Amino acid sequence: xxxxxxxxxxxxxxxxxxxxxxxxxxxxxxxxxxxxxxxxxxxxxxxxxxxxxxxxxxxxxxxxxxxxxxxxxxxxxxxxxxxxxxxxxxxxxxxxxxxxxxxxxxxxxxxxxxxxxxxxxxxxxxxxxxxxxxxxxxxxxxxxxxxxxxxxxxxxxxxxxxxxxxxxxxxxxxxxxxxxxxxxxxxxxxxxxxxxxxxxxxxxxxxxxxxxxxxxxxxxxxxxxxxxxxxxxxxxxxxxxxxxxxxxxxxxxxxxxxxxxxxxxxxxxxxxxxxxxxxxxxxxxxxxxxxxxxxxxxxxxxxxxxxxxxxxxxxxxxxxxxxxxxxxxxxxxxxxxxxxxxxxxxxxxxxxxxxxxxxxxxxxxxxxxxxxxxxxxxxxxxxxxxxxxxxxxxxxxxxxxxxxxxxxxxxxxxxx
Ligand SMILES: NC(=O)C1=CN([C@@H]2O[C@H](COP(=O)(O)OP(=O)(O)OC[C@H]3O[C@@H](n4cnc5c(N)ncnc54)[C@H](O)[C@@H]3O)[C@@H](O)[C@H]2O)C=CC1
Ligand SMILES: O=C(O)CCC(=O)C(=O)O
Numbered sequence: 075x076x077x078x079x080x081x082x083x084x085x086x087x088x089x090x091x092x093x094x095x096x097x098x099x100x101x102x103x104x105x106x107x108x109x110x111x112x113x114x115x116x117x118x119x120x121x122x123x124x125x126x127x128x129x130x131x132x133x134x135x136x137x138x139x140x141x142x143x144x145x146x147x148x149x150x151x152x153x154x155x156x157x158x159x160x161x162x163x164x165x166x167x168x169x170x171x172x173x174x175x176x177x178x179x180x181x182x183x184x185x186x187x188x189x190x191x192x193x194x195x196x197x198x199x200x201x202x203x204x205x206x207x208x209x210x211x212x213x214x215x216x217x218x219x220x221x222x223x224x225x226x227x228x229x230x231x232x233x234x235x236x237x238x239x240x241x242x243x244x245x246x247x248x249x250x251x252x253x254x255x256x257x258x259x260x261x262x263x264x265x266x267x268x269x270x271x272x273x274x275x276x277x278x279x280x281x282x283x284x285x286x287x288x289x290x291x292x293x294x295x296x297x298x299x300x301x302x303x304x305x306x307x308x309x310x311x312x313x314x315x316x317x318x319x320x321x322x323x324x325x326x327x328x329x330x331x332x333x334x335x336x337x338x339x340x341x342x343x344x345x346x347x348x349x350x351x352x353x354x355x356x357x358x359x360x361x362x363x364x365x366x367x368x369x370x371x372x373x374x375x376x377x378x379x380x381x382x383x384x385x386x387x388x389x390x391x392x393x394x395x396x397x398x399x400x401x402x403x404x405x406x407x408x409x410x411x412x413x414x415x416x417x418x419x420x421x422x423x424x425x426x427x428x429x430x431x432x433x434x435x436x437x438x439x440x441x442x443x444x445x446x447x448x449x450x451x452x453x454x455x456x457x458x459x460x461x462x463x464x465x466x467x468x469x470x471x472x473x474x475x476x477x478x479x480x481x482x483x484x485x486x487x488x489x490x
Contacts, residue, residue, distance in 0.1 A: 083107045085390065086127055086149075091115050091134040093156045094379030104387040114346035122146040130386050132156055135366065136345060139163040144171055151480075152389050154382040155399075157369060158182060158235075159314065161287035165400040169450055172418035172478035174401035176385040180235055181377040182369030186284075186312050187239040189338070191247065193362055194280050195223055197308045197334035203359040219306070219333055221279075224248030229278025231271065231294075232285035232313065233259050240282065241265045252277060256290075275302040280310065287314040297322040305331060312338040312368040324354035327361060334360035338368045393455050393482060395446075402446030402453040412441055413463030414482040415456045420475040421447045426454060432469040438462045451477065 082105040089097060092113045101109055115136040116124065125131065125147045132154040133139065139153060144167040153163060155177040168175050196202060198221045204214045228244045230237045230253040241251045241262045251265035254274040261267055268274045271294070275281060281303060285291040295309070296319035303309070309332060311318045320341055326332045337355060343366055344351050355361055369378075388394045392408060393416045395401045406414075419425045426445060433440060433456070442457035458466050460483070467481045 085129045086110070087130045087132070087386075088112075088124065088128045089132040089156075090137050091156075093132045093134065094375040096376045096379030097132060097154075097156065097383035098379075100380055100383040101387065104391070106387070106390075117345070118143065125150065130154065130390065132382065132386070133162070135159055135162055136343065137162060139168070141167045144168060144173070147171075147173075152176065152386055154386045156375075156378050156382045159286060160399050161314065161316075166450075169400045169448075170477075172451065174389060174395050174398040176382055176389070176398055178378040178381045179397070181381050182371070182374035183235045183239050185371040185374040186236045186368040187243055189364075189368055190240055190282050190310055190312055190336070191243050193310055193336035194228065194244070194249075194282070194308070195247075196362065197310075197336060197360060198223055198226065198280070200334070200360055202334070202362050206359075222248075225250060226279040227252060227277055229253065229268075229274040229281045230265075231255075231274060231281065231283045232291075233261070233265075233267070234284060234286075236312075237282075237284040238262050240284070249280075271299070272302055275299055276304070278307060279304060280308045282310040283313045283317055285313050285317060287316050292316050293319050295319065295323075297325070300326045300331065303332065306333040308332065308334045308336075310336045312336070315340040315343065321354055324358065327355070327358050334362075336362040336364070338364045339366055391482070395453065402448045402451065404444050404446045404453055404455055406444060406455055407442075409442070409457050409482070411460060412457040413460050413466070415458065415463070415466050415470055416478075416480050416482065417454045417456065417470050417473070417476065418478045419452050419454070419473070420477065421450055421452045422475055425452060425473065425475050428473050429454060429456070429470060432473060433458075433466060436462075436465055436469050438466050438469070 085106055087101055087106055087109045089111045098109055098111055121143055127149055129149050129151045134157045141164055150173055153175040158179055160177050163175055165175055200220050207214045226249055228249040228251050230241055233253040233255040245251050245263045252268050252274060253265055254268050254271050259267060294317055300322055340353055355363055392406050394406045396403050396405045438458050440456055444455045446453050463481045470479045
């Protein structure tokens, strides 16, 4: 499907879930003025209706971009997840339509790690229960079940960016850090990798989850795993609600098997701040419940706003896909004085030679060419003389296995 050029002011950007104002400012500074900025996510029917004329969408963790939504998103050029996790997006459905998805892989890492560390200390001291009691006029002055963090074992499941950052902070506080990861990793400081999940659960006083939502991590902590934890241990989940069987956790807390928990993410989360939060963990003693705010600090959100909007602007302006989570990565120089064709096609043999054949047949000289592929698609970027952009667009749109082709004009980078 070929795309004709559009003025930047006609490129529609939809930002949901209260994406930080820094993103809006960045788009405006780059000349993109057609921005709708909403504070919540949208239900599927409303989203399907709205997305039909949207070129770029920005979401956080709540909005579900599934096959049905992509099928309606006829003009969509790229998706920005203003967060780390991308499990809320059907990445295959996006790829099948030649739509790259971007995220912010680091900007809220520190915020999550700081929160988890603070929660570890609070839970080791039984603060949620003592504080709730004091608010009701109670006075639970006691050292029962109250422990220092120093010398306790912190077990981190998933030693990626957040797990490793937490490891450093926790060790500086005196925690003895162990971790379990499916990939062999060098621990930061004195942190040690253990051989199995079972070993970590049996050794740790505080267990903290930092894995992505994957088929292999879904419900990875249930009744059986909780039974392996030390009596009186603490469980923290700031990863995804699909990782812990929440009923099993609620039962273990109620039975006094565990001394406390902090949970930031839930199997079902309210769409916005006006919807009731329902969970079997409500009302449990020594449990910190937070509304998926692990990454919600002003610092993180401002940085994420800048980072992801920059990625979308760069893709729109010059075709660069570096750090896309589903797309072949192409890093591109500017293209002053040239027209740039972006051709996205099924990755089958012969497409590149066909592209070059039709260009040569039309006497279009190639000034630069960049190709990357993944197992599903090929992404080729071709610079041509500025007299040839429209002609090349027309020629390339007829190449077999083309998913999408668009042209970027030299100065007024555009979209279509
Ligand atoms: N609560 C919140 O607001 C936030 C939650 N998150 C969640 O935290 C997750 C982790 O974030 P990062 O550390 O940046 O991700 P990352 O990709 O850097 O690290 C994830 C680690 O988990 C490991 N892993 C994957 N499957 C595993 C398994 N079955 N068992 C053990 N380890 C496994 C990976 O090898 C990797 O080392 C994100 O995917 C996101 O879902 C991220 C930011 C904010
Ligand atoms: O801030 C958000 O909405 C989601 C944070 C999160 O879970 C992530 O970054 O993966």
